[in-house]
Amino acid sequence: MLNIMLTGVGGQGTVLAAKVLAQAAQEKGWHVRTAETIGMAQRGGSVVSHVRMGNEGEEVFAPLIAKGTADMIVAFEPAEGARVLPYLSRDGMLVTATTAIQPVTAALSPNPYRGAHIIKQLVGAFEAEPDRLVIVPDAALLKRVGNRKALNTVLLASAVSTGRLPLSVDDLRAAIQVCVKPAFVDLNLKAIDEAIF
Amino acid sequence: MTKKLLMGNEAMAHAALEAGVRVVAGYPGTPSSEIVETVARLHAAGKAHDVHVEWSTNEKAALEVLFGASLAGARGLFTCKQMGLNVASDALMSLNYVSVRGGLVLVVADDPGPISSQTEQDTRRFAAFAKVPVLDPATPEQAYAMVKEAFDLSERFHTPVIVRPTTRVDHASAFFDVQDETFALPAPEAGFERDVSTWIIFPRRAYEAHGEINERLPQMAHAFSTEAAFAQFNEVITACGDTPTFGIMAGGISAAYTREALRMVHQRAEAAGVDMPPYRFMQVGTPYPFPADAVAAFADGLGDVLVIEELDYVLEDALAAWAGRNRVSLTVHGKLTDEARDRGENDVDDIASRIERFLGLSGRIRLRLRESSEGESEQAGSPAPAVSPETLPVRPPVLCPGCPHRGAFYAVKQALRKTPAVMCGDIGCYTLGNAKPLEAIDTCLCMGAGITMAQGLSIVDPGKKAIAYVGDSTFFASGMTGLANAAYNGHDITVMVLDNATTAMTGSQPHPGTGITLMGDRNQPLSIEAVLTANGFTRVYHADPLDKDSSIVAVKAAVEFEGPSAVIFESPCIQLIKPKVPVVVNTEICTGCKKCITEIGCPAIAFDPSAQGMRSGDRGQAVIDAALCNGCDLCTQVCPFKAIVVPLSGSPAEGGQDA
Numbered sequence: 032m033l034n035i036m037l038t039g040v041g042g043q044g045t046v047l048a049a050k051v052l053a054q055a056a057q058e059k060g061w062h063v064r065t066a067e068t069i070g071m072a073q074r075g076g077s078v079v080s081h082v083r084m085g086n087e088g089e090e091v092f093a094p095l096i097a098k099g100t101a102d103m104i105v106a107f108e109p110a111e112g113a114r115v116l117p118y119l120s121r122d123g124m125l126v127t128a129t130t131a132i133q134p135v136t137a138a139l140s141p142n143p144y145r146g147a148h149i150i151k152q153l154v155g156a157f158e159a160e161p162d163r164l165v166i167v168p169d170a171a172l173l174k175r176v177g178n179r180k181a182l183n184t185v186l187l188a189s190a191v192s193t194g195r196l197p198l199s200v201d202d203l204r205a206a207i208q209v210c211v212k213p214a215f216v217d218l219n220l221k222a223i224d225e226a227i228f
Numbered sequence: 229m230t231k232k233l234l235m236g237n238e239a240m241a242h243a244a245l246e247a248g249v250r251v252v253a254g255y256p257g258t259p260s261s262e263i264v265e266t267v268a269r270l271h272a273a274g275k276a277h278d279v280h281v282e283w284s285t286n287e288k289a290a291l292e293v294l295f296g297a298s299l300a301g302a303r304g305l306f307t308c309k310q311m312g313l314n315v316a317s318d319a320l321m322s323l324n325y326v327s328v329r330g331g332l333v334l335v336v337a338d339d340p341g342p343i344s345s346q347t348e349q350d351t352r353r354f355a356a357f358a359k360v361p362v363l364d365p366a367t368p369e370q371a372y373a374m375v376k377e378a379f380d381l382s383e384r385f386h387t388p389v390i391v392r393p394t395t396r397v398d399h400a401s402a403f404f405d406v407q408d409e410t411f412a413l414p415a416p417e418a419g420f421e422r423d424v425s426t427w428i429i430f431p432r433r434a435y436e437a438h439g440e441i442n443e444r445l446p447q448m449a450h451a452f453s454t455e456a457a458f459a460q461f462n463e464v465i466t467a468c469g470d471t472p473t474f475g476i477m478a479g480g481i482s483a484a485y486t487r488e489a490l491r492m493v494h495q496r497a498e499a500a501g502v503d504m505p506p507y508r509f510m511q512v513g514t515p516y517p518f519p520a521d522a523v524a525a526f527a528d529g530l531g532d533v534l535v536i537e538e539l540d541y542v543l544e545d546a547l548a549a550w551a552g553r554n555r556v557s558l559t560v561h562g563k564l565t566d567e568a569r570d571r572g573e574n575d576v577d578d579i580a581s582r583i584e585r586f587l588g589l590s591g592r593i594r595l596r597l598r599e600s601s602e603g604e605s606e607q608a609g610s611p612a613p614a615v616s617p618e619t620l621p622v623r624p625p626v627l628c629p630g631c632p633h634r635g636a637f638y639a640v641k642q643a644l645r646k647t648p649a650v651m652c653g654d655i656g657c658y659t660l661g662n663a664k665p666l667e668a669i670d671t672c673l674c675m676g677a678g679i680t681m682a683q684g685l686s687i688v689d690p691g692k693k694a695i696a697y698v699g700d701s702t703f704f705a706s707g708m709t710g711l712a713n714a715a716y717n718g719h720d721i722t723v724m725v726l727d728n729a730t731t732a733m734t735g736s737q738p739h740p741g742t743g744i745t746l747m748g749d750r751n752q753p754l755s756i757e758a759v760l761t762a763n764g765f766t767r768v769y770h771a772d773p774l775d776k777d778s779s780i781v782a783v784k785a786a787v788e789f790e791g792p793s794a795v796i797f798e799s800p801c802i803q804l805i806k807p808k809v810p811v812v813v814n815t816e817i818c819t820g821c822k823k824c825i826t827e828i829g830c831p832a833i834a835f836d837p838s839a840q841g842m843r844s845g846d847r848g849q850a851v852i853d854a855a856l857c858n859g860c861d862l863c864t865q866v867c868p869f870k871a872i873v874v875p876l877s878g879s880p881a882e883g884g885q886d887a
Contacts, residue, residue, distance in 0.1 A: 040623065041625070049401075050233060053401065053403075054233065063403070064400060065233075069399050071258070072343070074625040074627070075831050077623045092367075093576060095576065097577045099577075110620045113620055116614050117612075133834040133835075134622070135626055135663070135664075135829040135831055136624065136663075136664070137621040138833065138835050149619075149620070152615045156613035157613045179855055
């Protein structure tokens with residue numbers, strides 16, 4: 032069983048990213064289920080997408096990932112990655128974006144939330160096993176891609192290129208071409224190329 | 229046939245179309261909205277032939293439209309969220325007595341948690357109350373199969389049928405083979421046929437009909453146990469031996485969680501070298517009428533049964549009643565015995581530990597695992613990476629950057645200043661006006677209640693101005709009776725209509741005020757002003773919520789009037805329009821006073837304590853996130869120093885906001 036959790040803030044594109052992973056799993060002939068956060072939380076709240084794949088031929092019964100069983104967490108926002116760490120398995124990996132999104136509650140507080148603080152805490156949390164944490168310089172990569180909307184693809188490509196998942200960059204490319212509207216395929220393929228080098 | 233990744237809601241829409249549904253109607257509500265939207269999309273794409281699909285004004289209207297279609301012999305699909313059934317219940321209770329002709333299926337989506345709702349009510353209970361059968365899917369695949377079976381069941385027994393998915397079935401996805409094109413079943417050529425002894429509900433007919441209902445319910449219960457089409461939803465699995473005394477019964481998504489949890493318990497027991505006792509598992513996919521024969525087969529030889537379900541203890545009650553009636557000696561464990569969560573969502577981890585406890589395994593597994601790890605290095609016991617939750621920003625849902633509601637709330641607060649007032653909110657995005665720093669609403673109950681609650685408050689607490697906020701879709705869905713009541717009974721209230729030209733919270737659905745229908749027609753939009761005037765509101769003002777000063781003037785005028793008055797704030801939802809040029813902070817002017825943040829709380833405005841400028845010293849400065857800002861310009865009107873500006877290059881008239 033392969034469990035991948037995608038997390039971020041409403042509007043960042045986790046839903047499409049989950050679809051792309053599901054498509055890649057389907058191409059492999061694996062049973063797959065996904066679950067989304069849709070509704071009030073999409074208005075700037077924390078959102079989580081679950082992707083569960085029976086990569087050893089198992090049947091997937093439930094769509095949600097249990098605590099301590101995520102093989103990989105892909106965080107579109109660092110504090111959201113930190114928030115769902117209890118879901119990470121003992122040898123799971125966290126792939127996180129660096130750019131923080133400051134909620135209004137934090138802007139109102141005397142000590143506004145800074146992404147750098149969370150990244151520092153994450154580095155500390157993974158001190159014993161630093162290879163389980165991948166910090167993606169999303170701002171720089173997206174500048175090269177030329178469109179911030181490609182954040183989801185940049186993160187997926189970063190996650191796949193770690194080699195921790197039984198999915199290849201070519202699997203990702205193929206799935207993107209099925210799931211993304213034709214007008215945006217080239218942009219997303221470019222995002223993959225920028226993320227893996 | 230095409231293989232597609234479909235959400236449960238999309239799959240149910242396909243199922244209804246494949247079953248030949250002719251009329252589809254509902255009212256948006258999370259987590260149900262995507263069913264009607266999918267039908268509309270397939271219809272617009274020319275793939276769903278002969279179907280009529282609509283967003284009705286509210287749930288009651290939708291169900292009554294469908295009942296008319298049913299009497300003419302067509303198949304109909306109704307969709308809503310759990311509380312929507314409260315609105316439609318008047319129609320449902322009676323139409324079950326009248327009995328249906330064309331198959332009538334109600335998909336009512338429950339929301340354990342609740343994630344996007346006011347209550348955790350259980351539609352399975354509602355079904356039993358209404359004496360209507362209910363099917364309860366554990367997966368999107370079952371939801372798809374159940375919708376198809378529901379149409380046949382409905383026509384066979386002349387009964388409405390409820391299919392009750394929950395959020396995690398509605399919004400979970402799996403791959404489906406679906407038909408590329410569908411055709412509605414033609415209704416009988418004669419159409420509606422007059423039959424006064426059946427279609428008109430009089431007391432004598434109701435008495436007769438009640439007998440018919442009482443007769444068909446046990447027949448359906450029998451079918452649920454014995455016919456393969458339904459028995460597949462009441463599956464029994466025996467494991468770890470042939471003569472179990474332990475049973476586990478589950479319904480809905482909890483049945484899927486329980487199977488996952490059982491797999492986890494097996495793995496843990498195996499790792500610990502502990503034997504699992506024999507047990508039997510049953511999913512009850514047809515909770516009402518209770519499939520007694522299938523349950524009897526499940527319960528044979530059992531002494532204890534743990535029941536896992538969300539929301540109410542429906543299966544737990546039904547199982548205990550069945551055991552009592554049949555003198556079966558069975559101890560039923562569940563919510564009522566504090567052995568299952570009494571509310572909120574279930575999850576796999578929690579169910580697994582409850583099953584271990586129920587089967588008497590917890591202590592043994594923990595002991596064995598501890599013994600086996602003692603010999604190993606300390607490494608295995610090192611703590612998992614964690615970040616303490618207190619250091620993480622809380623992230624409640626908020627009004628979007630540029631949301632016109634923000635301007636309306638701000639204008640009302642500015643107009644009232646220290647005038648005592650009660651702000652009655654309602655259901656929609658604008659409920660989010662409760663949060664800091666706006667803190668603009670004081671109450672929220674149910675669709676349309678703000679307008680009428682304000683009237684009750686004005687009677688008893690006349691010292692406070694009674695203000696009611698209502699969105700445009702809610703206005704048409706449930707607001708109009710309250711307007712008439714205010715004028716008729718002479719209540720002094722002011723209604724703030726937040727008209728953003730869509731049903732925003734549920735994903736931008738059209739409504740009567742837009743004139744746009746799901747069939748692609750553009751009808752004359754209903755005028756909110758005309759409705760207010762017709763309902764006796766003699767003072768109606770218009771305002772652009774993103775124009776601060778004129779909005780404040782409009783609010784003052786309306787509030788000062790004694791008697792029912794209204795302000796219609798008109799500005800489209802940001803999801804409907806192209807963003808304008810993001811504003812910027814002039815770092816030479818910004819003093820770091822934070823007023824833009826503390827007054828309106830826009831998510832696009834953050835505070836950078838390390839930013840330095842001529843007038844801000846080391847206080848820090850406001851910063852605009854250009855990726856979030858959509859250029860609504862409200863903050864430029866709020867900043868006392870005019871430090872937030874529309875950049876010259878993108879603006880036709882900088883400073884024009886003052887005009």
